[in-house]
Amino acid sequence: MKNVLVLVGSLSQASINRSLAKAIENLADTQLHFNYFDLAGLPHYNNDLWDNPPGAVTDLKHRVEAADAVLIVTPEINRSYPAIIKNALDWASRPYGQNSWAGKPLAIAGASPGAIGTAAGQNHLRTTLPVYGFVVMGQPEVYFQFKAGLIDERFEVTDEQSRGFLQNFVDKFVEWIDHHGEDRALRVAAE
Numbered sequence: 684m685k686n687v688l689v690l691v692g693s694l695s696q697a698s699i700n701r702s703l704a705k706a707i708e709n710l711a712d713t714q715l716h717f718n719y720f721d722l723a724g725l726p727h728y729n730n731d732l733w734d735n736p737p738g739a740v741t742d743l744k745h746r747v748e749a750a751d752a753v754l755i756v757t758p759e760i761n762r763s764y765p766a767i768i769k770n771a772l773d774w775a776s777r778p779y780g781q782n783s784w785a786g787k788p789l790a791i792a793g794a795s796p797g798a799i800g801t802a803a804g805q806n807h808l809r810t811t812l813p814v815y816g817f818v819v820m821g822q823p824e825v826y827f828q829f830k831a832g833l834i835d836e837r838f839e840v841t842d843e844q845s846r847g848f849l850q851n852f853v854d855k856f857v858e859w860i861d862h863h864g865e866d867r868a869l870r871v872a873a874e
Contacts, residue, residue: 685751685857686715686749686750687717687718688718688720688750688752688753688754689704689708689717689719689753690755690768690771691719692722692755692758692764692765693758694722694723699795699796700757700794701756702794702834703756703794703825704756705838706834707754707756707792707853709837710846710849710850710853711857714857715853715856715860717754718746718750720742720743720771722770722771725770725771725774726740728773728774730777730778743775744783747783747784752787752860752864753787753788754790754791754856755768755790755791755808756792756793757792757804757808759800759804760804762803763807763808764804764807764808769811776815784816787817788818788859788860788863788864789817789820790820790856791808791819791824792825792852793805793825793827794828794829795828795829796828796829796830797828798828799826800826800828801826801827802824802826805824818863820856820859822855823852825852827845833845
C-alpha cells in the first residue's frame with residue numbers, strides 16, 4: 684500500500700476540505716494509506732531557523748521523504764490557495780539543495796460551497812508547483828461543490844454520482860503514483 688502525505692489547507696475543525704480528504708481516504712482504503720500533517724504547528728518560514736530547525740519542520744521533511752506521494756486538499760481564499768499550504772511547501776523545499784518534494788507524485792482536490800469549487804485557487808497553486816519539483820497529476824480535476832449531507836458523519840459520500848467521480852479520482856491517483864513514483868524510477872534504472 685502506498686503512503687500518501689495529505690496537506691489540508693484549512694485549520695477549521697469543521698472544514699469541508701478535511702471532510703473531502705477523509706471521504707477520499709475512505710474510497711482509497713485498500714489502495715492508499717493517508718498520513719495527515721497538521722499545518723498549524725509550522726512556524727512562518729524563516730531562513731534564519733535552519734541552524735536549529737523547529738521540530739515541526741524536521742517532522743514535515745521526514746514525513747515528505749517517507750511518502751510515496753502527496754495529496755493537497757485545499758479551500759480557495761480570495762481566488763488563491765491558503766498561506767499555510769505555501770508555508771509548508773517552502774519549508775520542505777529548503778534549505779537550498781535539500782528539496783524534500785522533488786520528484787513526488789502529487790494530486791490536488793478542493794471543496795467549496797460555490798458552484799466552481801476551488802477552481803481559481805487550485806489553478807493558482809498549479810502555477811507554483813513545478814518550482815518545487817512535483818510530478819503533478821493534471822486529470823481528473825476535483826473542484827467539489829460541497830452541499831449539506833453529501834458527505835456523512837462517517838465520511839461516506841452519499842450521492843452515487845459524486846462517489847463514482849471521487850472513486851475515479853482515487854483510481855487515477857493510484858495509477859499516477861504507480862507510473863511516476865519512486866518504485867518506477869528504480870525499475871527503470873535497473874533495466
